[in-house]
Amino acid sequence: xxxxxxxxxxxxxxxxAQAQQFPSRPVTLIVPWPAGGxxxxxxxxxxxxxxxxxxxxxxxxxxxxxxGTLGPGYMAANAKPDGYTVAQMAITMFxxxxxxxxxxxxxxxxxxxxxxxxxTFGIVVKSTSPWxxxxxxxxxxxxxxxxxxxxxxxxxxxxxxxxxxIAKREGIKWTHVPFKGSAETTSSLLGGHIDALADATAWGxxxxxxxFRLLATWGAQRTKSWPSAPTLxxxxxxxxxxxxxxxxGPRGMDPAVVKILHDAFKKGMEEPSYLESLAKLDQxxxxxxxxxxxxxAMQMIEEQRQLVEELGLKAR
Numbered sequence: 001x002x003x004x005x006x007x008x009x010x011x012x013x014x015x016x017a018q019a020q021q022f023p024s025r026p027v028t029l030i031v032p033w034p035a036g037g038x039x040x041x042x043x044x045x046x047x048x049x050x051x052x053x054x055x056x057x058x059x060x061x062x063x064x065x066x067x068g069t070l071g072p073g074y075m076a077a078n079a080k081p082d083g084y085t086v087a088q089m090a091i092t093m094f095x096x097x098x099x100x101x102x103x104x105x106x107x108x109x110x111x112x113x114x115x116x117x118x119x120t121f122g123i124v125v126k127s128t129s130p131w132x133x134x135x136x137x138x139x140x141x142x143x144x145x146x147x148x149x150x151x152x153x154x155x156x157x158x159x160x161x162x163x164x165x166i167a168k169r170e171g172i173k174w175t176h177v178p179f180k181g182s183a184e185t186t187s188s189l190l191g192g193h194i195d196a197l198a199d200a201t202a203w204g205x206x207x208x209x210x211x212f213r214l215l216a217t218w219g220a221q222r223t224k225s226w227p228s229a230p231t232l233x234x235x236x237x238x239x240x241x242x243x244x245x246x247x248x249g250p251r252g253m254d255p256a257v258v259k260i261l262h263d264a265f266k267k268g269m270e271e272p273s274y275l276e277s278l279a280k281l282d283q284x285x286x287x288x289x290x291x292x293x294x295x296x297a298m299q300m301i302e303e304q305r306q307l308v309e310e311l312g313l314k315a316r
Contacts, residue, residue, distance in 0.1 A: 023056040030087035032071030034181035038200035045277035050268030067154030076109040081250040083257035095304035100315040111253040115288025118244035119200040121218040134215040134235040148174040151194040158243035159198040
């Protein structure tokens with residue numbers, strides 16, 4: 001018994017010493033989307049704002065694919081739970097396991113660290129398109145089954161799911177074209193390969209320049225950057241979709257290390273440089289502490305299961 005207690009004491013001391021030394025080298029933040037998109041821009045701004053509070057640099061590693069799940073899935077399978085690898089967690093992480101077999105289980109394979117923000121989503125078309133309003137677009141899609149192709153940053157994303165919810169409510173049959181990220185969706189719309197795209201605010205500069213027309217945004221209120229665009233509700237579709245996200249690490253992380261990361265990221269979220277970046281993306285802070293973010297994740301996992309069943313999105 002004495003030896004057992006001594007062993008436990010030594011193990012505790014070693015863990016405490018590791019936490020006190022953390023971080024002693026750069027931390028990798030996996031962004032599961034391509035460089036240059038809305039998520040990448042925002043997460044890079046957060047990393048830069050957080051570094052001085054963490055005392056180490058934060059290196060962005062883009063691992064796009066599978067609707068934002070490839071990067072965190074890779075982390076869960078390969079990264080040590082030492083705090084040196086963390087990832088952005090899109091809601092797709094909570095939804096995809098209900099749609100198909102995945103290598104990860106969001107209920108047990110991650111350590112949830114902090115809730116950060118949520119996207120501003122919208123539907124855009126080319127400014128030369130015949131649709132001036134969302135209602136005109138939806139009416140055309142309903143009257144012409146299968147003729148509308150819309151793009152999103154990936155199958156199973158909140159953008160894809162929300163578009164299918166809209167289709168179900170409106171009695172529409174259209175075709176989803178998944179891409180790896182915002183750069184591909186905008187290029188495809190510019191080239192006329194799709195009729196519309198549903199995405200976060202990577203489309204913003206092209207809306208502002210007049211090349212794209214913003215038919216509606218998906219939040220509870222109109223956006224600050226494009227106040228003339230109605231919300232889905234104002235356009236007659238009673239829905240809100242903003243897809244909050246946060247940061248997580250592999251399962252089994254030391255709570256002391258989690259606290260260090262949480263506190264540093266929270267201070268980074270309060271930096272003017274990061275708030276300025278969020279304003280440009282028309283996003284707002286959606287802060288959740290570690291315990292609340294874990295509860296939010298568990299709640300979302302169940303909500304997404306119900307949504308996938310409702311829309312019949314489970315792979316057969």
